[in-house]
Amino acid sequence: MSNPFLDPSTLDYHLPPFALIEDEHYLPAFEAGFAEQLAQIDAITDSAEEPTFENTLIALERAGGTLDRVSRVFFSNSVSHATEAVQELEQIIAPRLAEHEDNIRLNRALFERLRRVPTDGLDAESTRLVEEYLSSFVRAGAELDDDAQATLRELNSTLSALSTEFSQKLLKDTNASALLLETAGELDGLSADAISAAATAAGEAGHDGKYLLTLILPTAQPALESLTNREVRRRLHEASVNRGARGNASDTLAIATRMATLRAERARLLGFDSYAAAATDSQTAPSLEAIMDRMRDLAAPAVRNARAEAAELEAEAGHPIEPWDWAFHAARVRRTKFDVDLDALRPYFELERVINDGIFYAANRLYGLTFAERPDLVGYHPDVRVWEVFNEDGSGLGLFLGDYYTRDTKSGGAWMNSFVDQSELEATRAVVVNNLNISKPAPGEPTLLSYDQVVTTFHEFGHALHGLFSDVTYPLFAGTSVPRDFVEYPSQVNEMWILWPEIVANYARHHETGEALPQDIIDRIHAAGTWGEGFETTAYLGATLLDLAWHSIPAGTSIEDPLAFEAAALADAGVDFAPVPPRYRTSYFKHIFAGGYAASYYAYIWSEMLDADTVEWFKSSGGLTRENGEHFRRELLSRGNSVEPLEAFRAFRGRDAELMPLLVRRGLA
Structure with missing residues (x-):
């Protein structure tokens, strides 16, 4: 049987031929890919010709086509559709891939x-390509002696295997921790469609007649805002915060601890005081110290605001506020104080309209894009949809895939992946996918989103635009291949269009009556803008400072009790306010233990400084205009990493970013 990974796809835009791909294709394709790329590297190093840009850098950029094709599909599936077979393969492939990458770097x-x-x-982009390859080889350990490189190889292989184990155990425990309820009465307060989705989830899990509240990745669970039964809220919250820390076969704490200590050893080997110092050395932030100072500066006012919010909540509730009470009573205070009930807005946020009349419409108004669904092109799962994206002149820009529904084989959270990167060198255009985790309704019923899910949909599509708009020569620089503390910036900017008058009027319509979301409600949402930011910022900073604490330990540190370490880290950072737990605790902090955000979770708020300043630019420059969209696309979204990211920002904005818009947005000014 032919292996579909061994040759470039013949489908439009080189979309992977998902209909032909079987699990048995992966391992042989990886083996072939490893051999192919190493042979190509040998051809470069064995050449008797003097090194030139063409025979070395271009040859290196073009090496590894088979491995790139299979890796993108496999590792996308390892988080989007992680069947048992895929999980077993990942345990084999991940350390092999780490070894292969070491063989090159x-x-x-x-x-x-x-x-x-x-x-x-x-030219400037080609010069940057040389510089980026050299610096990446140095950061990977190319200058180490043989003994140090041998140790580094062992560390890299072990860390790769542990990351896979963390991800798989967390997925298993997240599924096992879903809250099963016996009666609909226990779900009092949830909307009819949310109760229906819980019944559907229970039925799919083999519990007909019952109700299952599945867990999303962060600590906060959406149902906590609406459930009137305080005991059910407590059980749901505790199910969330105890994932991976229950002392069972899916316990992740020991894995996280070992990864942090091994990362510290790896950093020392490369000449850094800590893994955090090593990880932030190649970011846009000037230094680890600057990052720590900024986070600590934000922590004190954030917690102060959270305490003030807690006092209001306790007055409303008539009792001390526990973590499982916060969202419920915050919603009630919001209704009383601002006459805003976000949960009641779900009928106005139907998924099809949010996609077609929201994110696509905004992209059309701002960038001139149009979208045509392609049912003839299939994705990796029946839920995946494919759209072709066109520029204003009708030329094809790329493909956008949407995978919106939750399932047992999908990791929690939301993310964007790329199956094909744009590159002038390879004459390719982008193929990107957005993943969300929306509960699937019963057949025939509409998919109604919470306001937070609408925000997530716009956010992830911002990442998709960053990938689609890429206009670079070399694959290394394509799309979202920018420093971690810059990559969230374009996605956060895209959130600004959610309540923009022309956009919200187009998509936020009642799914039964077609009535537009009333303007007075929109005005009240704006008025309530900073309410709850004390909670949100404190929860975020809790996770950020926990990440930095784990990755600031020196080599040789022994941590016997990871939960005690976590508690001490939050206390030392001044964000240990019991009613506001971190957005992620250690045991389910997938971003840093099974993702690319180790020592970099600070990136969200660091990027938000650029985002908030950019929003101010759009507002002062006329807002939703094609001229503004073209300027943002040309100077920033299209550049990838082909120029230094802050240089691209300055070309767009005309100056460096200013902090005040972020402080105002977060209620910290």
Whole structure:
């Protein structure tokens, strides 16, 4: 049987041929990909010709086509559709891939050849390509001696395996921790469609006649805002915060602890005081110290605001506020204080309208894009939909895939992945996917979103636009391949259109009557803008400072009790306010233990400084206009990492970012 990964896809935009891909194709394709790329690397290093940009850098950029194709599909499925077979394969493939990458990045002959490539006469993007490859090889350990490289290889392989184990155990325990309820009465306060979705989830899990509240990845669970039964709220909250920390077969705490200590060893080997210092060395932030100072500066006013909010909630509730009470009573205070009931808005946020008349419409108004659904192109799961994206002149820009519903094989949270990167060198255009975790309604019923889910939909589509708009020569620089503390910036900017008058009037319509979301409600949402920011900022900073604490430990540190370490870290950072737990606790902090955000979770608020300043620019420059969209696309969204990201920001904004818009937005001014 032919392997669909061994040759480039013949489908439009090189969309992977998902209909032909079977689990048995993955491992042989990885084996072929490893061999192919190493042979291509050998051809570069064995060349008798003097190193040139063409015979070294271009050859290196073009190497590894098979491995790239299979890796993108496999690792997308490992989080989007992680069947038992995929999980078993990942345990084999992840450490093998780490070993393979070391075979390239620690290849001294290749590194020395890169060093000798002349840069005279190269254009700016080509010069940057040489510089980025050299710095990435140094960060990977290319300059270490043989013994140190051997140790580094062992650490990399072990960390890769542990990351896979963390992800798989967390997925299993998240599914096992879903709250099963016997009667609909226990769900009092939830909307009819949410109760129906809980019944559907229970039926799919083999519990007909019951109700299942599945868990999303962060600590806060959406149902906590509406459930009137305080005991059910407590059980749901505790199910969330105890994931991975219940002392069972899916316990993740020991894995997290070991990963943090091994990362510290790896950092020391590379000459850094901590993993956090190593991880932030290549970010846009000037230093780890600058990051820590900024986070601590924000922590004190955030907690002060959270305490003030808690006092209001306790007055409303008539009793001390526990973590499982916060969202419920915050919603009641919001209704009393601002006459805003976000949960009651769900009938206005129907998924099809949010997609077609919201995110797509905004992209059309701002960038001239149009979208045509392609049912002839299939995704990796029946829930996945495919749209072709066109520029204003009718030329094809790429493909956008949407995978919106939750399932047992999908990790919690929301994210964007790329199946094909844009590149002039390879003559390719982008193929990207957005993943969300929306509960699937019963057949025939509409998919109604919470306001937070609408925000997530716009946010993730901002990542998709960043990938689709890429206009670079070299694959290394394509789309979202920017520093971690810059990548969230374009996605956060896209959130500004959610309540923009022309946009919200187009998509926020009652799914039964077609009535537009009343303007007075929109006005009240704006008026309530900073209410709850004390909670949100404190919860976020709790996770951020916990991440930095885990990754600031020096090599040789022994941590016997990870929960005690967590508690001490939050206390030391001044964010240990019991009613507001961190957005993620250690045991389910997938971003840092099974994602790319280790020592970089600060990126969201660091990027938000750029985002808030950009929103001010749009507002002062005329808002939703094609001219503004083209300027943002041309100077920033299209550049990927082909220029230094803050240089791209300055080209767009005309100056460096200012902090005040962020402080105002967060109620910290």
